[in-house]
Amino acid sequence: xxxxxxxxxxxxxxTVIIIIFGSINVNAKENKRIAILYDSYNEYGSEENKLSxxxxxxxxxxxxLDILKVSDYxxxxxxxxxxxxxxxxxxxxxxxxxxxxxSKYNRNxxxxxxxxxxxxxxxxxxxxxxEGTLKGKVFLKSGNRRYSIEKEPEISKxxxxxxxxxxxxxxLGTGSETPFFIRYKNTNxxxxxxxxxxxxxxxxxxxxxxxxxxxxxxxxxxxLIDRVYPFMDLKEFVDKVDFLHDNxxxxxxSVMPVYDxxxxxxxxxxxxxxxxxxxxxxxxxxxxxxxxxxxxxxxxVDYMMAAGQKNYVDYGVYPLALDIPEAxxxxxxxxxxxxxxxxxxTTKYEKYSVIASKNCSIDSFxxxxxxxxxxxxxxxxxxxxxxxxxxxxxxxxSLEAFKKMVTSAIKKNILFNDVSYLDMSLNFNGISLKSSxxxxxxxxxxxxxxxxxxxxxxxxxxxxxxxKNSVDLTNTNKAILKVTFFxxxxxxxxxxxxxxxxxxxxxx
Amino acid sequence: xxxxxxxxVYSLAVIWVIIFINVVLVVAGYIYYLKTLKFKMKExxxxxxxxxxMVPAHNEDKVIGKTVNSLLNFDYPIDKxxxxxxxxxxxxxxxxxLRQIQEENPHRNLIIINTDKxxxxxxxxxxxxxxxxxxxxxxxxxxxxDNTPEKTALKYLLETIxxxxxxxxxxxxxxxRNKNKNLLTRFxxxxxxxFQWMAQAGRWQLGNLCTIPGTNFIIRRxxxxxxxxxxxxxxxxxxxxxxxxxxxGYKIKFMPLxxxxxxxxxxxxxxFKQRSRWTKGNIYVxxxxxKYLFLKESGVSRFDLIYYIMIYLFFLSAVVISDTLFLLxxxxxxxxxxxxxxxxxxxxxYVVFALSVLVSISVEKGEFSISNFFIILxxxxxxxxxxxxxxxxxxxxxxxxxxxxxxxxxxKTERF
Numbered sequence: 001x002x003x004x005x006x007x008x009x010x011x012x013x014x015t016v017i018i019i020i021f022g023s024i025n026v027n028a029k030e031n032k033r034i035a036i037l038y039d040s041y042n043e044y045g046s047e048e049n050k051l052s053x054x055x056x057x058x059x060x061x062x063x064x065l066d067i068l069k070v071s072d073y074x075x076x077x078x079x080x081x082x083x084x085x086x087x088x089x090x091x092x093x094x095x096x097x098x099x100x101x102x103s104k105y106n107r108n109x110x111x112x113x114x115x116x117x118x119x120x121x122x123x124x125x126x127x128x129x130x131e132g133t134l135k136g137k138v139f140l141k142s143g144n145r146r147y148s149i150e151k152e153p154e155i156s157k158x159x160x161x162x163x164x165x166x167x168x169x170x171x172l173g174t175g176s177e178t179p180f181f182i183r184y185k186n187t188n189x190x191x192x193x194x195x196x197x198x199x200x201x202x203x204x205x206x207x208x209x210x211x212x213x214x215x216x217x218x219x220x221x222x223x224l225i226d227r228v229y230p231f232m233d234l235k236e237f238v239d240k241v242d243f244l245h246d247n248x249x250x251x252x253x254s255v256m257p258v259y260d261x262x263x264x265x266x267x268x269x270x271x272x273x274x275x276x277x278x279x280x281x282x283x284x285x286x287x288x289x290x291x292x293x294x295x296x297x298x299x300x301v302d303y304m305m306a307a308g309q310k311n312y313v314d315y316g317v318y319p320l321a322l323d324i325p326e327a328x329x330x331x332x333x334x335x336x337x338x339x340x341x342x343x344x345x346t347t348k349y350e351k352y353s354v355i356a357s358k359n360c361s362i363d364s365f366x367x368x369x370x371x372x373x374x375x376x377x378x379x380x381x382x383x384x385x386x387x388x389x390x391x392x393x394x395x396x397x398s399l400e401a402f403k404k405m406v407t408s409a410i411k412k413n414i415l416f417n418d419v420s421y422l423d424m425s426l427n428f429n430g431i432s433l434k435s436s437x438x439x440x441x442x443x444x445x446x447x448x449x450x451x452x453x454x455x456x457x458x459x460x461x462x463x464x465x466x467x468k469n470s471v472d473l474t475n476t477n478k479a480i481l482k483v484t485f486f487x488x489x490x491x492x493x494x495x496x497x498x499x500x501x502x503x504x505x506x507x508x
Numbered sequence: 509x510x511x512x513x514x515x516x517v518y519s520l521a522v523i524w525v526i527i528f529i530n531v532v533l534v535v536a537g538y539i540y541y542l543k544t545l546k547f548k549m550k551e552x553x554x555x556x557x558x559x560x561x562m563v564p565a566h567n568e569d570k571v572i573g574k575t576v577n578s579l580l581n582f583d584y585p586i587d588k589x590x591x592x593x594x595x596x597x598x599x600x601x602x603x604x605x606l607r608q609i610q611e612e613n614p615h616r617n618l619i620i621i622n623t624d625k626x627x628x629x630x631x632x633x634x635x636x637x638x639x640x641x642x643x644x645x646x647x648x649x650x651x652x653x654d655n656t657p658e659k660t661a662l663k664y665l666l667e668t669i670x671x672x673x674x675x676x677x678x679x680x681x682x683x684x685r686n687k688n689k690n691l692l693t694r695f696x697x698x699x700x701x702x703f704q705w706m707a708q709a710g711r712w713q714l715g716n717l718c719t720i721p722g723t724n725f726i727i728r729r730x731x732x733x734x735x736x737x738x739x740x741x742x743x744x745x746x747x748x749x750x751x752x753x754x755x756x757g758y759k760i761k762f763m764p765l766x767x768x769x770x771x772x773x774x775x776x777x778x779x780f781k782q783r784s785r786w787t788k789g790n791i792y793v794x795x796x797x798x799k800y801l802f803l804k805e806s807g808v809s810r811f812d813l814i815y816y817i818m819i820y821l822f823f824l825s826a827v828v829i830s831d832t833l834f835l836l837x838x839x840x841x842x843x844x845x846x847x848x849x850x851x852x853x854x855x856x857x858y859v860v861f862a863l864s865v866l867v868s869i870s871v872e873k874g875e876f877s878i879s880n881f882f883i884i885l886x887x888x889x890x891x892x893x894x895x896x897x898x899x900x901x902x903x904x905x906x907x908x909x910x911x912x913x914x915x916x917x918x919x920k921t922e923r924f
Contacts, residue, residue, distance in 0.1 A: 473520075477853055480524060484856040487531050491863035494538055498870030501545070
């Protein structure tokens with residue numbers, strides 16, 4: 001009887017454990033597939049590349065992306081996509097086949113820009129009409145009722161019943177424009193956004209929620225020294241590295257590929273300086289070659305960057321990711337290059353942003369980090385960026401200006417994340433580089449010991465002085481811990497003895 | 509290394525030295541406890557010297573009746589001891605209560621001395637001197653006015669002191685009568701047990717050292733005569749007399765079988781006043797006796813002096829400094845250049861503290877319980893931290909007394 005009871009207890013216990021662990025989703029994460037359906041990358045008369053902004057947001061979610069141009073739209077099965085993003089920069093009539101396919105689609109649609117009314121009318125969504133913005137006021141019609149939402153500095157939420165339709169309107173933003181979005185069942189409508197104001201952050205945040213199933217994502221901020229090249233002031237660069245190290249900031253260096261005159265002294269000195277930066281908490285990223293242009297084929301750029309990578313590795317410098325313009329992503333002949341890394345640093349407003357002239361597919365990336373140049377104009381708003389960001393300072397900036405910029409960022413409560421926590425990999429022609437928290441691996445062998453030895457030899461004067469002045473209690477700590485563990489063991493034994501004596505006292 | 513680093517190293521070093529000293533004391537105290545399990549006290553003694561039991565009291569009408577009745581019930585020949593209650597400048601009903609007890613016990617050696625602000629009102633030491641002058645016992649046993657000693661307490665104390673001529677005094681154990689009243693009294697109960705079994709028993713085992721706790725102790729009359737009575741400037745006259753005894757070459761033994769029960773403070777306010785008074789008093793005694801630290805003839809009392817200096821000066825300052833620096837570090841106001849020490853160090857300090865207190869209370873019947881275990885766990889972060897404030901206040905008041913030449917008065921503990 002007793003034995004059966006014990007067996008039953010164990011069975012119940014293990015059943016509970018199985019239920020608990022069985023309910024935990026242990027499926028491997030599959031990359032989501034997202035499609036962007038767009039008419040043009042910008043609004044007429046505006047230089048702002050809105051398509052590029054949306055692409056960046058989607059890639060940051062770790063999704064595989066298909067960019068579909070409306071003018072090149074062919075009948076396809078949209079149901080294979082986990083979410084759809086529709087970007088209309090121009091007012092026009094929607095093609096019939098697109099309308100049909102969108103209406104059949106029953107997962108999340110994110111509609112940005114114009115022509116949403118057409119979609120609403122086509123789908124007989126009764127009563128809801130968007131009438132546009134008027135100096136901060138938004139008017140919405142639902143049946144015969146008209147609602148105006150006053151501009152407010154905070155988010156306000158309204159629930160409106162209109163016949164059988166229950167809709168939720170959210171109003172956000174404080175700009176003279178009135179960015180807001182409407183949610184209707186599976187459709188999220190953003191009438192407006194601009195990269196130049198906070199509406200972009202709001203869009204990014206909401207899209208991030210939708211694309212990631214409301215899972216919270218922590219945005220990271222990194223510091224990046226941009227366009228590091230052999231002919232910059234090396235002494236100043238070392239001082240900048242020391243400054244960052246003394247302030248406990250780890251950083252990235254976007255290094256230009258060097259593939260000519262690699263045996264010159266200038267290259268050797270440059271490599272020593274980069275290794276010094278590596279030792280001081282820096283991680284390298286391979287910048288795209290300046291030879292890139294419309295007429296340079298992708299395999300040529302690939303070849304030059306591979307040569308640059310090999311050169312660096314030979315000198316003990318380990319670039320671990322790619323710094324590329326977004327335009328690379330949609331060019332077929334550059335696909336081979338961009339897939340060499342699972343991490344890309346992208347620049348938004350360079351000459352070569354995403355301008356997809358036809359449909360294209362972009363594979364997912366593990367990490368997409370947007371480069372944002374720190375300057376006096378944007379430093380106030382940097383902490384509000386809702387994406388993984390590399391706050392960028394050019395290597396050409398003077399030491400004083402560099403220090404001032406970094407100090408200002410810190411004072412604005414920008415916390416620079418530790419670069420060693422971002423795992424990256426880059427493979428070029430048999431040279432495989434991977435990074436983890438513990439080390440950098442070259443073809444699966446750790447280069448860490450090598451770095452450590454060189455670290456000792458390359459210690460700066462301030463480091464050595466700091467070593468002399470700081471007190472290292474490691475050995476004392478270990479000794480005390482050993483003794484206290486022994487004491488705790490002894491006390492436990494004494495306590496058990498006392499417990500037995502105490503029991504005897506009670507039963508006397 | 510800047511001043512902050514130096515302070516951290518100082519506080520780490522001091523705290524860990526004290527922790528290890530206390531560990532040694534706990535182990536030694538436990539060894540003594542195991543010895544006491546084999547003690548066989550006599551049912552009756554060969555002879556019963558005359559003992560004067562003295563009870564200094566000031567406004568103790570709530571408790572004095574119970575105390576005197578307990579003293580009248582000692583398992584000791586009634587013609588071989590006298591009870592002298594010094595009702596010192598009381599403004600309550602103490603005199604009336606005592607008179608009534610005296611009337612109810614006309615054949616007992618119960619002497620009541622009522623003083624006023626002219627003849628008395630100058631503190632416990634002065635009251636004891638008054639009682640001493642009226643006493644005739646070969647031995648003097650002292651009890652506080654809120655104590656209810658067990659019947660065998662006096663006999664056990666006396667048996668111990670007459671058994672060894674080197675003993676100048678013998679102290680018994682005090683227990684908390686109102687320990688279950690609230691969380692504070694439970695803290696105090698654990699504290700008193702830990703103090704007695706660790707500091708008293710441990711020190712006795714290692715160096716034959718103890719400190720008179722002010723109540724439930726017996727002392728040879730001749731020694732008081734030699735000392736010229738109690739020091740009226742001392743608030744903690746018990747500590748003061750302990751040091752004097754050691755300098756005279758005598759020892760003070762801990763006899764845990766002689767038990768008294770006393771009422772402890774039930775509110776924080778009362779507790780705070782009492783403890784800061786003790787701290788002030790002990791600081792006075794330390795300052796008074798520090799000159800003997802470097803004299804060989806001071807004997808073992810030097811170790812006691814060092815122990816008190818370590819606790820009251822170094823340890824408490826280290827705790828205050830480390831807590832302050834911890835908070836400043838959290839607020840990122842200071843920067844520390846010390847490497848290699850981890851949070852595990854503090855965790856282990858806490859674990860050692862908890863276990864050592866647990867060991868100390870495990871020797872008392874019925875105290876080794878789950879509830880006491882949890883109380884010990886929270887004690888470190890609550891009750892122990894209050895001691896830092898108490899120490900600071902005590903030191904501050906001590907300095908004020910010196911600067912403003914304040915007279916010692918009765919700062920008696922409020923009774924419930």
